[in-house]
Amino acid sequence: MTPLRVAFVGVIAALAVLVSLASADVGSVRSAIAGGDAVYAAAPAQASWSGGTRLGGLAQALLGTRDDVLLRQALRQYVLAARLHLRLDNAVEVETARARAQDALELVSRDRDSTRASQALTLLGILAYGASASGGATSQLDAAISDFTDALRQDPENASAAYDLELLLRATIARGSRVEPGQSGGFGRTGRRGAGGGVPGSGY
Numbered sequence: 001m002t003p004l005r006v007a008f009v010g011v012i013a014a015l016a017v018l019v020s021l022a023s024a025d026v027g028s029v030r031s032a033i034a035g036g037d038a039v040y041a042a043a044p045a046q047a048s049w050s051g052g053t054r055l056g057g058l059a060q061a062l063l064g065t066r067d068d069v070l071l072r073q074a075l076r077q078y079v080l081a082a083r084l085h086l087r088l089d090n091a092v093e094v095e096t097a098r099a100r101a102q103d104a105l106e107l108v109s110r111d112r113d114s115t116r117a118s119q120a121l122t123l124l125g126i127l128a129y130g131a132s133a134s135g136g137a138t139s140q141l142d143a144a145i146s147d148f149t150d151a152l153r154q155d156p157e158n159a160s161a162a163y164d165l166e167l168l169l170r171a172t173i174a175r176g177s178r179v180e181p182g183q184s185g186g187f188g189r190t191g192r193r194g195a196g197g198g199v200p201g202s203g204y
Helices: 003-042 058-063 066-083 091-109 114-133 138-154 159-174
Strands: none
Touching (some): 003 066, 066 091, 066 114, 091 114, 114 159, 138 159
């Protein structure tokens, strides 16, 4: 057998190994997502969508599941943060959980998929409002208005964001604070003009 033929056979064998590994990784990623979803439905804190792979993120790239997994992870962090109620003895735990959820959701809020980005921004608004209601700075309330407004810009059909924004604006006005365009301080998390003059939704 000539050296060239030996090299060719070696390349073919290497490609066969790579295809086999990639196929196994694809199956592992699919199983991890399905299994993670099942666990999340019963116990969100224990859910994980990471499968053991031999070729790194190649399988996720082939399946196009990276953004879906990031959204699931962000929802998990949000649920864990939302379950915590601020007490005198758990302030650090609450702030840590909230920060993790915000970081994960902010990553998803930059997604090219407007529906996913809008969902993440809505949850960021709820977290910000929760922080303001727990004695946080006024800037948290401004951030909530900005997040809900940006969520509607991403997806005008997001009924939850429309309802939350209208409810928040009404509550702000009821407390005697006028909400003017631009009042919330310029640019929101996504780099677009934020808040104050948002368009109220029609509710559910």
